[in-house]
Amino acid sequence: MNHQDLLHKWQTEFKKGFSKPLILQSLSEGKNYPYPLTKKIKELSNGMISIAGSNIYPMLTNLEKEELIASQSVEITTKEGKTKKRNIYEITEEGKEFLEHLKLSMQEFTEVIQKIIYP
Amino acid sequence: MKNAKILNPIKFYIKKINKLLPYPKSVKKSILESLEQDIVEAMEDTNNPDPTEVFGDPYTVAKNLSHSKGLGISPVGFGIRTVAYFIDFFLSLIVCIILIILTVFLIGPHVVYETNPIVFIAEFLLLILGLISGIFVFFGYPILLEGLFSTTIGKKLFGLIVIDVSGIRISWKQAIIRNLPKTQAEFLFFDVLIGKYIQKTTNQRALDQVAETLVVRVKS
Numbered sequence: 001m002n003h004q005d006l007l008h009k010w011q012t013e014f015k016k017g018f019s020k021p022l023i024l025q026s027l028s029e030g031k032n033y034p035y036p037l038t039k040k041i042k043e044l045s046n047g048m049i050s051i052a053g054s055n056i057y058p059m060l061t062n063l064e065k066e067e068l069i070a071s072q073s074v075e076i077t078t079k080e081g082k083t084k085k086r087n088i089y090e091i092t093e094e095g096k097e098f099l100e101h102l103k104l105s106m107q108e109f110t111e112v113i114q115k116i117i118y119p
Numbered sequence: 120m121k122n123a124k125i126l127n128p129i130k131f132y133i134k135k136i137n138k139l140l141p142y143p144k145s146v147k148k149s150i151l152e153s154l155e156q157d158i159v160e161a162m163e164d165t166n167n168p169d170p171t172e173v174f175g176d177p178y179t180v181a182k183n184l185s186h187s188k189g190l191g192i193s194p195v196g197f198g199i200r201t202v203a204y205f206i207d208f209f210l211s212l213i214v215c216i217i218l219i220i221l222t223v224f225l226i227g228p229h230v231v232y233e234t235n236p237i238v239f240i241a242e243f244l245l246l247i248l249g250l251i252s253g254i255f256v257f258f259g260y261p262i263l264l265e266g267l268f269s270t271t272i273g274k275k276l277f278g279l280i281v282i283d284v285s286g287i288r289i290s291w292k293q294a295i296i297r298n299l300p301k302t303q304a305e306f307l308f309f310d311v312l313i314g315k316y317i318q319k320t321t322n323q324r325a326l327d328q329v330a331e332t333l334v335v336r337v338k339s
Contacts (some may be wrong), residue, residue, distance in 0.1 A: 033160075054184065
């Protein structure tokens with residue numbers, strides 16, 4: 001395997017770990033629907049982290065099970081004037097507290113890693 | 120005009136996903152409506168008319184939806200499935216017997232007293248066909264119903280369906296594999312015992328494990 005392919009493979013692996021923290025961070029800035037959430041994450045990360053298609057749904061469910069976010073089914077009107085249901089997600093109080101702890105922990109972690117890699 | 124162009128492939132795409140999810144309409148409706156809005160926005164953003172390219176293949180989307188919404192996560196025990204099995208067994212046995220009796224009584228006498236060899240052969244073949252279709256109903260009943268509707272009449276009475284372990288509709292191949300032991304009650308008994316021995320938590324018969332299928336109760 002050439003280095004470019006290997007690099008891509010490794011990047012995919014470590015990027016996965018950042019998806020859930022980024023979802024939490026995005027939701028801490030306001031409620032959102034699944035697709036706009038993936039779009040926001042892509043924008044925030046300058047396209048480095050993009051959650052493909054429906055892959056965000058299991059992540060949102062996991063976060064919901066951990067009670068860090070909550071969902072609500074709301075009625076929206078489509079461009080054709082039809083009323084449809086759509087799930088909107090928001091961060092819970094527990095999620096906000098957890099995010100603060102997570103940020104500190106991630107900062108500490110990246111500092112340690114940087115010290116090892118760039119002594 | 121732009122919207123009309125975008126909406127048709129989306130409807131087609133949603134239809135494919137809908138077909139892959141063997142759950143009641145009441146359960147799927149809001150999930151698919153929500154999904155549709157995400158797809159519409161994603162396609163408008165990327166200006167790509169192919170939902171599969173924008174959102175992924177329908178199989179992956181259906182699996183992700185089923186998994187994330189917990190549509191088929193609780194496999195049911197063997198007790199209720201045994202009752203459903205006996206209901207199906209007697210239903211298919213009744214249809215099988217009716218078919219065989221009808222064939223024998225309607226065609227049988229003609230065959231016995233027929234003197235014209237061509238008519239005799241035709242009636243004899245018809246008799247055999249009738250008997251085979253009776254037997255086919257008996258053995259093919261669960262395969263046919265599970266392949267088409269992911270459930271049988273017996274299972275439906277208890278709100279049970281058969282799904283792929285990933286949460287989507289089973290294929291014909293899976294329906295055939297998992298129903299093979301039903302041709303002999305002894306096979307079915309050992310199938311359950313071996314399945315229970317290998318995997319204790321998922322209530323899968325051995326051939327359910329081979330076919331990668333689960334019997335679950337659907338949310339109402």
